[in-house]
Amino acid sequence: MTFSDTPIDAAAAERLNEHGLRLGLVDTSDAVAFTAWLQADARGFYGPQTARREIDEQLTGTAYRRTTGVWDDTTPDASTPVATVSSWPTPLTVPGVGTVSSWAISSVTVAPTHRRRGIARALLESELRTAASLRIPLAVLTVSESTIYGRYGFAPAAMAAELTIDTRRARFTGPEASGRLHFVSLERLREQGREVMDRARLRAPGEIQLDDHLWDRLVGTAGDPKKESPQRRVVRYDDADGIAQGFVVYRVTEGEPDFTQHTVVVEYLLAATDEAYAALWRYLLEMDLVSTVSAPLRSVDEPLLWQVSDVRAVRRVPTDHLWARILDVPAALSARSYGAPGRIALDVSDPLGLAAGRFLLEIDAHGVAEVTPLAGNADLPADAAGLALTVNELAALYLGGTSAHTLLRAGRLTEFTSGAADAVAASFRSATAPWLSTWF
Known part of the structure; x- marks a missing residue:
């Protein structure tokens, strides 16, 4: 079976x-x-x-x-x-x-x-x-309506932002790239881009592995042929050794009534290296006859904001995107790395009973965790940072996109020990903002 x-x-x-x-x-x-x-x-x-x-x-x-x-x-x-x-x-x-x-x-x-x-x-x-x-250990989904899933233990775990960039103001100030940009066909991207995707998705917590159907829809070789596929263009970035490190799929909408005021819509941009990221964004911002670049479903912490001459030229509209639901607390928490060592005790409530219990999370100096379920209603260890939370809040914390400080101030956590939220915030933080680059 x-x-x-x-x-x-x-x-x-x-x-x-x-x-x-x-x-x-x-x-x-x-x-x-x-x-x-x-x-x-x-x-x-x-x-x-x-x-x-x-x-x-x-x-x-x-x-x-x-x-x-x-x-x-x-x-x-x-x-x-x-x-x-x-x-x-x-x-x-x-x-x-x-x-x-x-x-x-x-x-x-x-x-x-x-x-x-x-x-x-x-x-x-x-x-x-x-x-x-x-x-x-956990379930994930992308939602069209955000009021439904909290009652089942889900919470936003990775946010996204829609970027609208005024290219007349946003002069690119980022690093020079040593590689080359090439136009490639959608079919070539479909055949060769998966390897780039599989490397790039490991750079951001929240990314999933796309199956063949999702990949084909993303690059535009599957789906309704009447929906914009003929307008899609692909540019690939190869590094100095000729290795593909990133790509962008985009389309250009004609400016009305001024032909110099086109809009570039970024369908998808993914980079396996910082150099590829900078090169692709520079290409988009410096296109002739373009006044606006629109890029939905981007990270809420884009390096691009620090690579343009005027940050106010980039308008950001954040929204929830990836929702997560913890099912097995020990398996989920031990699968990720942590930003600081610690000894944390969690009292997790779950109306469905799937993840409820008390757990001791012990994180070593290398960020590796061991999770021990605490029997019954055993007291939380006195030397541990103790928190009570629902499975929803645990999901919000899981990828490092939400701080325990924020949840504490919102009244969504209860500290058993003073400063417990500080310890959890330090350990659960992620150096890279969680991001899912597509829908599923």
């Missing part, structure tokens, strides 16, 4: 059955059944009927995922699910240039005709219990 055919959670299935609904797995080798699920997924995000080419791509590219639906057998179209969710395990980068296995959750939809029947709750709790049964 593989992760994709792990049995449906019995508690969630029983709950939905009481409402006349059926929870089950989709046989992704059955093209008819899988196509119906894919069309329901598109409908859930208010998309049009998915074109045949896109369906064929998804039938191939996402068939390996665990694909779940909810059916109402009393509807006229009983073969099409009224709710969907998709999931798969993927490495998540954590502080210390390491990774931990995570359960990626996507395609969470409920038809408007079936609201307020407990479907979303059943789906999400089922996913979390399934991941826990597979001994996966």
Whole structure:
């Protein structure tokens, strides 16, 4: 048995059955059944009927995922699910240039005709219990609506920012690059860019490993062919030794009515070295006949802000992006590195009972941690920095993107020992702001 055919959670299935609904797995080798699920997924995000080419791509590219639906057998179209969710395990980068296995959750939809029947709750709790049964330490997702997931133990773990840059003011002042820039085709990027991606994603906590389908959609070789693919251009940066170290996918929108006022929209920019990063941004900022560069889904701590002559020429709009949910506290906390040694005791509450308990986190001088569960209601060690928090706050702290100071001031943590938040903030901080560079 593989992760994709792990049995449906019995508690969630029983709950939905009481409402006349059926929870089950989709046989992704059955093209008819899988196509119906894919069309329901598109409908859930208010998309049009998915074109045949896109369906064929998804039938191939996402068939390996665990694909779940909810059916109402009393509807006229009983073969099409009224709710969907998709999931798969993927490495998540954590502080210390390491990774931990995570359960990626996507395609969470409920038809408007079936609201307020407990479907979303059943789906999400089922996913979390399934991941826990597979001994996966945490779950992650990107959200279209941020008011839903906190009740299931998720919290924002990596923020993102939309950048709008006035290139008439933002003269590039960063370092000179020793390599070269090249135009390459989308097809060449698809074939050769994965190696760059796999190196670059280890530079930022919060990045995941993209499967082939997500990679193809990112570079524009999959998806709706009518959506901007002909306008996409790719520039690759090779270092002085001729090794590809970064790339940018972008498109240019025509300035109206002034032809000198074009906007460059950065679809995706990723660099495996600081030199590649600087070279690619310089290229974008110095393009002729361009007045604006728009770059969604960037890090909240871009080095670019320190590589332009006028920081006010870069407008930033931050937002939540990657949400995380801890499922196994010892496994999750021991997988990452820490910024300072310490002895920290955590009293974690979890309404679903998946990660609740008391834990002693002992971090050595090299940032390596050992986590020991404390039996029952055992007192927290007197010589440890003690905190009480929910699983949500633990998720917010996990990648180092949120400080324990902030959560303490917000009333989201309780100190058992004076200065405990100071110790947690010092240890959990990440030298690099967590960032996820894409959606999934």
